[in-house]
Amino acid sequence: MTFGFVENTIIDRNTIKLIRSQAAKGRNVGKKHPSRGRRATIKADIAKSDYKTEHLDSRNHHMVLPTIELQFEDSLSVFPLPVESTPESRTPVQKAFEFLISVPHKPGLGNAIDFSVAGSIWIQFWFVDEAYFHCFIATSIAAKNLSTTNPEDSTEGLSHLSDSLRLVNQRLSEGEALSDMTLASVVSMLQYERMCGQYYQALIHFRGLQQMVELRGGISQLMKEKPELAQKISRADLEFAIYLGSSTRFSVDDVPGVATLNWLRERLGTSQISSLLTSQSFVQLNPRMKEVWTDIMSLTWFLNENVDDSIKMDGYTYHDTLILILISYRLVDIRPLNADPANSLENIIHVRLLMIMANFLLSLMHRLPDLPLLRQQIGALVQEEFTDDAENK
Incomplete structure (x- = not known):
């Protein structure tokens, strides 16, 4: 940046413009700024989106987010964040946002499933809640380190996680334990811990989350008020049940969604x-x-x-209703993995069906979750079939 001197004995309009221009260059050099008309269009798009967000689809509970052209160097420049952004934090924040909006699903499902509107409420939480923001930054950094053979320094991620824990504990002490944002922050912590394989530590937090849900009126009531939030909690419940071989803590009878299942049954026929x-x-x-x-x-x-394409199933119904609740929950409810099987045939079919459904439960890293107990039972069945075949020869 070059320096210039101005005559301050007589300051006319041109001199004032020069002073302001020079003062602004230090922090804004290299940035492109939209025109006044373009800024007005952006504000109108956001206002229009806010109106749509308040009017949920009564059947699928979708919230519509704004579609905004990228105006600056990154896609976050037009949105305020819950924390003050610095030049050093711009890159990890941008990567975390890209990680947040990527929807984990099996390749090849695009012909049948529309994932374009999935997860909107979680994007909104990220922009308004500091605790959730910090936790997902930590999750993004951890996911990057877990997916590479040359992990980076995890100090920054642990710092964000510490900030998130501090803010959540502060809310709990101040009587804000039942707010949507507090529940969302705890759900985010559970995602982080499960992704890192810390299931037993996550289980402690999940028990506290379960108490919070009960104080909100139970999972059925939460499903009516905040279906996306309730389904993430149910997803954690299911993963714990499969990982530990236990029953789910929430009952499948408390969760709606039979209408969608009936629609599928009618399409299939006999x-x-x-x-x-x-x-x-x-x-x-x-x-x-x-x-x-x-x-x-x-x-x-x-x-x-x-x-x-005209009969695509939306991502919410596919993942949160069919995969999570109406099928996988019922499989675990029929027989937890640590229970003795009633007979060998049912055990074989039960494990195989659960294996099919587990293939759809991709983690945030777009990978299958680590479910050692299910893996052991699959291995035992394979060994049993191999032994039986050898004996019959």
């Missing part, structure tokens, strides 16, 4: 599964296992055969 319904293995199962197996067939048939 012609596609006629051979399954008459098979000897299927006939020997108990009614609950038959029902879940049929529903999994309905889902997989829809995902494999659907090529009509």
